[in-house]
Amino acid sequence: MKPIQIEQFKKMKNEVTRFMMMYQFALNELETKIEILKEEFQFLHDYNPIEHTKSRVKSLESIMRKISRKGVPFVLEDIKGHIKDIAGLRITCSFITDIYHIRDMLTNQFGLRVNEEKDYIGNPKPNGYRSLHLLVEVPVFMSDGQESVCVEIQIRTIAMDFWASLEHKIFYKYNQSVPASLLQELKEASDSANRLDLQMERLHREISVIKETQGDDSVEELTQLLMGSQSFKLPSALLELGREGN
Known part of the structure; x- marks a missing residue:
């Protein structure tokens, strides 16, 4: 492999690594906010509407399969613009009203920008699936500047999750x-x-x-x-x- 090819490979590797790190950092930021909400409710209100949370970042292999199905070129900006569920956070609640309460707190108190909301609770899917889906923009501060990262949040009750x-x-x-x-x-x-x-x-x-x-x-x-x-x-x-x- 020629030196110029090695440098190109290193550059691409660094760009992909940075790209994946952005989504993990966005999840870390959201999980910190969720922990703040949980502790506040537990100590100040003696009630915690959040039963548990689960997060994940899609693997690079999974992202590659998805962009192949959707016909998205392997260009990081194109992937960022077309694949909205690279980072996902699921919040499980006790009651249906908790779902909308948590949504309001995430958007109002923490100032998260909601790009899209799909209410599969008020309008379940034909197969019976119920959940509230949000696509939110999370600001992430990298060493070379701020990035706005999309995260899919699913909020549902224990029964819906089961x-x-x-x-x-x-x-x-x-x-x-x-x-x-x-x-x-x-x-x-x-x-x-x-x-x-x-x-x-x-x-x-x-x-x-x-x-x-x-x-x-x-x-x-x-x-x-x-x-x-x-x-x-x-x-x-x-x-x-x-x-x-x-």
Whole structure:
């Protein structure tokens, strides 16, 4: 390999490395903001709407496959402009209202610019998928200047996340060719999960009202009674597939 080719290779490697680092730094910035919210709620409000978070940056191999499918040239600026889910953050909440509360805090208190919002909770996908998707711009400060990096944020309840995880396992098991009967059961399971979310939301509101009027002891007793009376069952075929996927 000629010296000029070696230098070109080093330059390309450095540019790609910097490109990938930008997305990791953007996630680090967002996760710091989320930790601030969690600690504030826990210590000041005695309630944390965020159950857990999960983040990832697509591998270079995955990015290459996607730009190949979409016909995007291997030019970093083109990739940045066309591939919006290189960095992803998933936030799991207890209740549906928490989802929109967290969205508002991220955009209002932390000043994140939202480029796109897709509400699959108010408008679920035909297969039953529910979640709130945001494409946000995160400012990242590199040694040679500031970059604006796009991150996809998914916010969903525990029930929505459980359903989405099970659906993913099933599609992986059947290599995308899922029998129609299972697709129907998946849709029914999604409807059941949504009913559970709505029911738990109602109970949460009722408990909040009681807490304001009767004190914490009465609330604890009522919570145990109500939670003990709730049941949420997935069809047995789906549960079995979920076990196999673990």
